[in-house]
Amino acid sequence: MDAIRNTVLEAWMTEHGYSSNSLADAVNRAVEQLTGHVGGLDGASVRAWKAGRVTWPKSAARRALEDVTGLPAVALGFVPRGRPSPTPAPPQQQQEEPDMKRRTLVGGIAAAAAAAAAPGTASPRRIGMSDVNRLNKRFAEIIASDHRHGGQLGIEQRAAALAEEALNLQNAGSATQRVRSSLYASAAAFRSSAMWAAIDGRRYDVAKAHMREAQALAEMSGDQAIKFRIWSHAGTMYRHMGRPADACAANDVARNLHLTRRDPLFASLGLARQGAIHGTAQNRSGTHRAFEQAQDAMLRADPADYRPVWLLAFYDQAELDSLALSAYLSLGDYPTAEYHAHRCLSSLRPHMVRSRAITTTRLAHALLAQGAADAATATAMKVPADAATRHARVSRMLQEFGAALRATAPGSTTVQTWTEHTTTWRMAA
Structure with a gap:
């Protein structure tokens, strides 16, 4: 038959x-x-x-x-x-009525x-992938806003509200398992963006609360990419808090997901962030090895492979160099840090406004540590006033730069120039 x-x-x-x-x-x-x-x-x-x-x-x-x-x-x-299959109709009937049978x-x-899914007379709303796609478009807007401004409380609050909206859809009607998993993944993605905004704004206690919620949602979604993002963010959070052992443990969770064995770009990001953690821990050989491996993995990654929007929006050669810059600054290897700063600035995409401000500030630190006070000050003055006054990480690094400049060249015209410039920043804020 x-x-x-x-x-x-x-x-x-x-x-x-x-x-x-x-x-x-x-x-x-x-x-x-x-x-x-x-x-x-x-x-x-x-x-x-x-x-x-x-x-x-x-x-x-x-x-x-x-x-x-x-x-x-x-x-x-x-x-x-x-179980017997339905008895086929006679040949003539099959020929005449195939569409009606189907x-x-x-x-x-x-x-x-x-x-069976909806007992009763009223049909529930059907939640579909169009609802998920609508949320994903708003997620892309959150990502874009983060790259322009970063660390703002408003970004954190919008991301958290959208996470709740994704969860509310779970109870708004019937849906397939695929749609439900996608909604949990969307909620986890929004919550992880709220977490990152809190990290970037140095609101670490709030970031931890977002992290716990994001981790639970990611587990319910089964989405490997969003699990990677959350645990990788956790590693970065602990690194900024000066807890390299915890940072390494969190980043290892991300790096041990099987996703990193399938996709070299995820492996590269995990290794680059591991290198930054090694820098904080003063592990010189570990830093060098991690960045060599991260670079090799990036070169092996197929640009045609599908990847989530949050990864494509920021991880590239410029970000790898940015992480290397951070690591070598921590190690006190200022010439190598300067090298990675220039590489990063030369390849940063236009929308990476926050990253450009951070990299420029770090370059100023690297130049000052090498005795080039004038060049360092001129570089630091390129940071936009908005980032200098409203971004917590940039503001703190610039304050540290000013303190180091005054210690290096007390009473100099360079210090006077810097003081006058920072006054205009405060007046513009």
Whole structure:
């Protein structure tokens, strides 16, 4: 007997925007959540389901598919082993009425699934990927605002409010497991942005509270990329707090996710941040080794691979050099720090306003430590007034620069020039 095509599964995939390959990937991730091992399906496996060559998938794949779709396998057109398939219609009837049969089969099972999911007379709202996509657009706006301003309380508050909005959608109607996981991932992403804004603004107690919420949401989402972001942020937070042991432990959680073995760009970011932590810990050899490995991993990364917007928006050669600049400043290797500062500034993208202010300030420190007070002061004066007065990290570094300048060249015209310049900053604030 010829295989009967599974038109129900095909209809579900079309409605929810899945190709054979993308559904295989989603099911493989769900298998990993269930068993701890990545599933072995590919596009050909799903095409076999659609063609009816496989009428009842193996147990792990079947349970994973049910998690992804939110429907039992029988509601997706699969037939359990031992249960007879529907008796085929006579050839002439099959030829005359294929469209009507398909509509009846799809419509009947869809109606049954809807009735099972929503008892009662009123149909609940259906939450779909369009809702997730709308949230993701607002996430991109948060990312852009962070790169322009950074560390602002307003960014933190907006990100936290959007995290709550994503969670509220969970209770606003019915949704597939894929959509629910995506909503948890969106909520975790927003919460991690709130966490980062608090870190950047040196509000560490608040950042820890955001971190705990983000970690819980990320676990519910099963999204490896957002788990990486949160734990990597945690490592950066502890580094800024002067706790390199905790920073290394948090960053190791990010680096040990299997995502870093699949994608060299994630591996590169984890290694670069590890290098910055080693710099804080005064581990010279560890710093040098980490940045060599980070550079090698970046060169191996395929730019065509899909990556989340938050990673693409900031991690590139300029950011790697920025982290190296921070590390070598901590180590007191000022010529190497200056080298990475110039490399970073030459390749920073225009939207990285906050990063440019931080890098310029660090370059001023590196120049001053090498005895070039005039060049250092001229460099520090390039920092925009907005960043100098409103960004907590930049403000603190500039205050430290002024103190070091006065200690290095007390009573000089350079100190007088710097004092007058900072007065104009305060007046503009």
